[in-house]
Amino acid sequence: SMHEVHIQQKRTYEMTFSATAAAVKKEFKGVVTNKTYPMGAGYFEDNMIEYIFGYLKLSKGVTYTLDNFNEATGGNDPYTIKYAFDDSLDLPGYEQLNCSVLSFTHGATTGLIWIDKRSHEMIKQLGQFKGGTYVVVKL
Numbered sequence: 674s675m676h677e678v679h680i681q682q683k684r685t686y687e688m689t690f691s692a693t694a695a696a697v698k699k700e701f702k703g704v705v706t707n708k709t710y711p712m713g714a715g716y717f718e719d720n721m722i723e724y725i726f727g728y729l730k731l732s733k734g735v736t737y738t739l740d741n742f743n744e745a746t747g748g749n750d751p752y753t754i755k756y757a758f759d760d761s762l763d764l765p766g767y768e769q770l771n772c773s774v775l776s777f778t779h780g781a782t783t784g785l786i787w788i789d790k791r792s793h794e795m796i797k798q799l800g801q802f803k804g805g806t807y808v809v810v811k812l
Contacts, residue, residue: 674687674688674689674690675687675688675690675718675720676688682701683701683702683703684699684700684701684702685699685700686698686699686744687699688718688744690718690742692714693711693712693713693714694709694710694711694712695709695710695712695716695718695742695744695748696708696709696710697709697710697744699744708744710742710744710747710748710749711748712740712742712748712749713740713749715740716739716740716741716742716749717739717740717741717742718741718742719741719742719743719750722739722741722752723786723795723798724795726754726775726786726788726795727773727788727789727792727793727794727795728793729754731754731755731756731773731775732756733756733757733758734755734756735755735756736753736754736755737753737754737755738751738752738753739751739752739753739754741779746780750779750780751779752777752778752779753777753778753779754775754776754777754786755775755776755777756773756774756775757774757775757776757785758774759771759772759773759774760772760774760787762787762796762797764796764797764810764812765812766812770787770789770790770791770796771789771790771791772787772788772789772790772796772797773787773788773790774786774787774788775788780802781802781803782800782801782802783800783801783802784798784799784800784801785798785799786798794811795811796810796811797809797810797811
């Protein structure tokens with residue numbers, strides 16, 4: 674389960690997750706709504722999906738689809754990922770990192786994710802979408 678509180682917006686979410694559904698109780702300015710979203714078994718929640726990328730055992734060149742629950746996009750907001758290639762990164766504060774690089778599609782965004790092979794952490798993400806490009810680097 675997960676509980677979000679947005680004090681300034683006067684909005685709360687109480688989410689409960691079962692094997693094949695996510696239920697959301699939302700309160701916004703005193704109005705309560707309840708909705709259940711059917712999901713495929715093995716789905717992930719949008720706020721934590723990127724933490725698991727480094728622990729997946731992926732074969733190079735094979736495309737995988739991960740069901741991703743996101744209430745804001747109407748339920749299932751899947752990621753398509755593929756182990757694309759290996760790379761090494763030289764970042765400030767790190768010794769040289771050996772990385773697996775995943776290509777991904779998420780909605781209208783495509784990009785690459787660098788995963789440290791030793792720690793399994795996402796180190797860098799490059800994304801492109803209709804409105805522009807973004808880069809996220811863990812420092």
